[in-house]
Amino acid sequence: MSQEAPVLDLRGASFGYGDRPVVSGADLRIRRGEIVAVVGPNGSGKSTLVKGVLGLNQLVAGSVRLFGIPSEDFHDRARVGYVPQRHTLSSSVRATAEEIVATGRLPRLGWFGRLRAIDRQIVARALEVVGLGDRATTEVGTLSGGQQRRVLIARALAGAPDVLIMDEPTAGVDAASQHVLADVLHRLVERDVTMVIVIHELGALASLLTRTISVDGGRIVFDGTPERFERERHLVHHDHDSHHHDDEMPTDIARVPRGPLDEPEVP
Amino acid sequence: MTEILSIDFMQRALIASLLVGAVAPMVGIFVVQRRMSLIGDGMGHVALAGVAVGLVTSQSPVLTALIAAVIAAIAIELLRARGRTTGDMALAIIFYGGIAAGVVIISKAPDGTPANLVRYLFGSILTTQRSDLYVFAALAAVILVTVWVLRPRLFAVANDEEYARAVGLPVLPLNLVLAVLTATTVVVSMRVVGLLLISALMIVPNATAQLFVGSFGSGLRWAMVIGLACAVGGVMVSYPLNTPSGGTIVLVAIGIFILASLGTSIAAWLRRGGHSMSEPHEPAVGSGFRPGVVPGVECDPDSPVPASAERPVASTGSPNPPPPSTKGVAP
Numbered sequence: 362m363s364q365e366a367p368v369l370d371l372r373g374a375s376f377g378y379g380d381r382p383v384v385s386g387a388d389l390r391i392r393r394g395e396i397v398a399v400v401g402p403n404g405s406g407k408s409t410l411v412k413g414v415l416g417l418n419q420l421v422a423g424s425v426r427l428f429g430i431p432s433e434d435f436h437d438r439a440r441v442g443y444v445p446q447r448h449t450l451s452s453s454v455r456a457t458a459e460e461i462v463a464t465g466r467l468p469r470l471g472w473f474g475r476l477r478a479i480d481r482q483i484v485a486r487a488l489e490v491v492g493l494g495d496r497a498t499t500e501v502g503t504l505s506g507g508q509q510r511r512v513l514i515a516r517a518l519a520g521a522p523d524v525l526i527m528d529e530p531t532a533g534v535d536a537a538s539q540h541v542l543a544d545v546l547h548r549l550v551e552r553d554v555t556m557v558i559v560i561h562e563l564g565a566l567a568s569l570l571t572r573t574i575s576v577d578g579g580r581i582v583f584d585g586t587p588e589r590f591e592r593e594r595h596l597v598h599h600d601h602d603s604h605h606h607d608d609e610m611p612t613d614i615a616r617v618p619r620g621p622l623d624e625p626e627v628p
Numbered sequence: 629m630t631e632i633l634s635i636d637f638m639q640r641a642l643i644a645s646l647l648v649g650a651v652a653p654m655v656g657i658f659v660v661q662r663r664m665s666l667i668g669d670g671m672g673h674v675a676l677a678g679v680a681v682g683l684v685t686s687q688s689p690v691l692t693a694l695i696a697a698v699i700a701a702i703a704i705e706l707l708r709a710r711g712r713t714t715g716d717m718a719l720a721i722i723f724y725g726g727i728a729a730g731v732v733i734i735s736k737a738p739d740g741t742p743a744n745l746v747r748y749l750f751g752s753i754l755t756t757q758r759s760d761l762y763v764f765a766a767l768a769a770v771i772l773v774t775v776w777v778l779r780p781r782l783f784a785v786a787n788d789e790e791y792a793r794a795v796g797l798p799v800l801p802l803n804l805v806l807a808v809l810t811a812t813t814v815v816v817s818m819r820v821v822g823l824l825l826i827s828a829l830m831i832v833p834n835a836t837a838q839l840f841v842g843s844f845g846s847g848l849r850w851a852m853v854i855g856l857a858c859a860v861g862g863v864m865v866s867y868p869l870n871t872p873s874g875g876t877i878v879l880v881a882i883g884i885f886i887l888a889s890l891g892t893s894i895a896a897w898l899r900r901g902g903h904s905m906s907e908p909h910e911p912a913v914g915s916g917f918r919p920g921v922v923p924g925v926e927c928d929p930d931s932p933v934p935a936s937a938e939r940p941v942a943s944t945g946s947p948n949p950p951p952p953s954t955k956g957v958a959p
Contacts, residue, residue, distance in 0.1 A: 415794040438796030445791055452787065454661040454834070456844040464784035468795040473777060500842045520795060 366429025367392050368524045368555050369414055373423035376406075376413030382421045383409040384579045391557060393523075396550060396569050398587070399559045401576035407559050408446070410576060411526050414557075415443055428523070439468035442522030446529040446559075450509045451502035458504065458512045459497040462487055465519035487515040490552075491545045507538025511545055524555040531564060539565040563587070632867055640761055641753035641820060641863050641873065647768040648817045648829060649859030653837075653851035654775050655813045656830030657844075658806055661786035667704070667807075668830045670723035671814045672823035674700035676730030679748050679818070683737035689748075690763055693818060697811035700726065705807040709800055751822030751874025753863055764816045771809055771816070782806055783844060820863065822874030829855060832881040839885075839892045854884060 371389040375382040384406040391397055401407040412418050414425060416432060425432040428440065442465075450461065465487070466480045476484075488494050491511035496504065501512055510530050517525055530546075531539045543565040549556065550569055560566060563573075573590040575583035583590060632638050659667055678696025682689035700722055707718050734745055747755050756764075775782065785792045785802045793799045810830075817826040837850035862877025869876065 417790060417794055436796065438794065441795070443791055443794040445788065445794075447788075452661060453663060453838070454657060454786075454844060455838060455841055455847055456783075456787065457842065460783070460844050461787065463780065464787060464792075465795070467780055467784055468797060472781075472798070476780065498843070516791075 365393060366426070368395075368428060369557070370426040370429070371414070371423065374413065374420060374425050375422040376409050376418050377421050378418055380419065380421060382579065383418075384413065384576070386423070387581050389574065389581065389584070391524075391555065391572075393555050394553055395571050396556045397558070397572045397574060398563060398566070398570050399557060399574050399576060400561070400563065400590075403561070405576045406579040407576040408528055409579075410581075411528060411557060411559050415441065415526060439520045440523045442517030442520055442525040444510070444513045444517050444525065444527040444530055446532060447509075447513065448506065448533050449502075450504070450512060455500050455502060457498050458488060458493055458501050458515075459484060461501055461512055462497075462515045462519050465516035468520050483521070484515075484519050487518040488512075490518060490548060491515045492541065505538060507534045507542055510534060510538075510542060514545060518549075522554075524557065525549065526557045526559075528559045529561060530558065531566065532561060536565075542566075543569070632864065635867075637754055637756070638863075638867060640756040640758060642860060643761055644756045644764055644816075644820045645859035645863040645873075645877070646856065647764050648813075648820050649856035650852055651768045651771045651775075652813055652817055652821075652826065652829040652859075653833040653855035654848065655771060655806070655809045657834050657848050657851055658782050658786045659810060659830055660834045660838075661783070662806075665831050666827060668810055668814055668827035669824070670704070670719060670726075671697045671700055671811050672818075672826050673723040673730070674726030675811075675814050675818060676748065676823050677726045677733065678730075679823070680730045680733035680737065683744075684733055688759075688763075690760055690815060690818070693823075694767075694812065694815040696726070697814050698808055701807035701811035702804060705800075705803050709803065746872075747822075748818060749822050749824045750872045751818075751820050751825060751877070753820070753866055753873045756819040760819055764819075767812050767816050771812055774805065774809060778802065778805060779848075820859065820873050821877055822872070825874040825878050828878040828881060829859065832878070832885055833858060836881070836885040836888045839888045854881070858884060 367390040369389065369391040371387045374387040374389075375385045376387075377383045387410060399407045399410060409418060413420060414427070414432075416438070420432065427435045450456075462484050463476060463480075466476060466484055467474075470476070470480070485494065485497065488497050491514050493508060493511055493515065496508065501509060504512065514525075514527070514530070517527075531542060534542065546556070546558075546566060546569055556569075558566060558570075563570070567587065570587045573583065573585065573587045574581055575590065575594075583593065585593075633642070656668070659665060675693040675697040678693035679689040681687070681696070682692035685692070704719060704722060731745070781797060781802055782805075784797060785799050786806075789799060792802075813830065814823065814826050817829060821829050833851040833854040834847070836854050837847045841847040841850055858881040859877055862880045863873050865871075865880065866873040866876040
C-alpha cells in the first residue's frame, strides 16, 4: 500500500508579491491529522507563507504540492478550507450568518449549481458545529467578534475541506471568546480535521497542537513539537513585538461539548 | 391618472421606468457591497461618449452607448484586478475622458443641441422610443436572469474576494460579469433617469433598504420594491410638474430614504427607551471568566458554554434582535 501524499508539501518555496520574496526557502511537509501552529512576530512572514499555499500571492521559487498535486495543476481548491483574518464581518450590505456560511458551499457547486436541500443541511450543521446553530438568521454585524470568527470557521467547514488553514483566528478576540473558539477547534480535532493555524501567541489553543512551526525574518526557524518549542522558544523566537494575554487559560478538553455532526461516543 | 396612462410617450416612459426600477437596485446591491458606489456614475460618463458617437454616425445611441460602457467596464475591472486603480487615477482618466469626448463629439452632431445633451444627462420622459423599449426589455431580461442565476456567487465575491479566490471561485470572470451588468444597467436607464443620475437609482434604494433589513435576501427584495416605487412614482410626478424625469426620480428616492431614516431612528429610540426601563445592562465579558459560567447568562456549570453568551461588537439597531438564549452548542 502506497503511503498517502502529504496534505501540504513545500520544497524550497519562496512566496512574495511582484517577484519580491517575503518568505524564502520554506521546506515543510504536513500530513493528514496534524494540528500545526505557525507562530512568529508581526511581519515575520507567517501569513505570507500560508497565503502562498492558498495561491493568494506569488510562488517566486521552489515548489508547492497540495495532496500530492503541484499547486499550478491543483484546481480542487474547495479541499482547502480558509479562515481569513478579519476583525469584523460588518459591511455596507447586511447578511445573516447562514448567508455567509452558504458561500462556503459554492466551490462544491460549480458555476451554475444552486444550493440544494442537502447543501442547506450542511450549512446548518456547520453552524451547529461552531455553536451558532441558533444564530443562523442573525445579521452578522450584530454578533460578537468571537462569534464572527466562528461564522468564518463554519463557512470554511461548509465546503467540507480536507485541511483547514486559519489566519490569526484569535486576534482581537477577548479571552472568554478565545476559549469558546478553542472549544470549537477541539471539536474539529475530534473530527480528524487537519489544521494549520497562523497565530501570534498560542494562548488558549496550545493544548490542541501536535506541531509548531516558527517563522522569523521570512524563514522557518523552528519545526518541532509544541513541547520542544516551549523549551527552545527563547532561542528561536524574538519577542520584540509580540503580545500575549495574561488571562488566557488552557482549555479542559473533557468539558468540550460534542456537536450534532460528531460520531456518537463509544461507551 | 387615466389621462397620463393614455398618453403614448408616458406609456413608454412608464414601461421603461418599470424596467429600470427593477434592475438598477438589483445590480446596485453588489456594487454597494464592493464599496464601489460611484462606478455607475463613471460608466454613465463613458456612455455619453457612446451616445455622441451614435448621434454623429446616425447609429442608435443606445447601441453605441452600450458598446462604450461595456468596453469601459471591462477595462476598469481589468485595471482593478491588476491592482492599478488604487489611486483612482486610471478611473478618473477614463470617466472624465468619456464625458469630455461626449460633450465635444455631440457638439458636432446634427441634433447635438444643448437641450438634447441635457436630456441624455438628466433623463426625459419624452425621449424613450418604441424601438428603445424592445432593446431595454431584452437587456433588462438578460440582467434579471444573469443576476438571479449568479446571485450567490456575486454575493460571495463581493463579500470576501480574498476568500473567494482562495477556495477557487472564478473571481475575475464574476467581477467582469458584474461590470458588464453595471454598464448594461446604465444604458437601460439612460432615457428615463439620465446618464449622470443613474448611479443614484442603483445606490439610494439599497441605502434605504439597508436601514431596516436583516439579511442580504430581504435587502435585495426591498431595494427592488423601493426602486420600482421611485422610478414609476418619479415618472408619474414629473409629467404634471413638467420636470426632468431623472431628477424627479432621484428626489423621490432620497425622500423615501429620509422618511425611512426617520422611521427607523424613531423605532430604535422607542426600543431603547423600553429596554432601559426593563433590563439592566450585562457586565462586561472577559473579566472573571470561568469555564461553564459566562457573565450575564445563568447556566449549569456542566452544560456547554452557550454561544449566545458573547456580547455583540456593536448594535446596529437591527429590527429583529436575536432573543437572549441559553441554548448550548450541542443538544
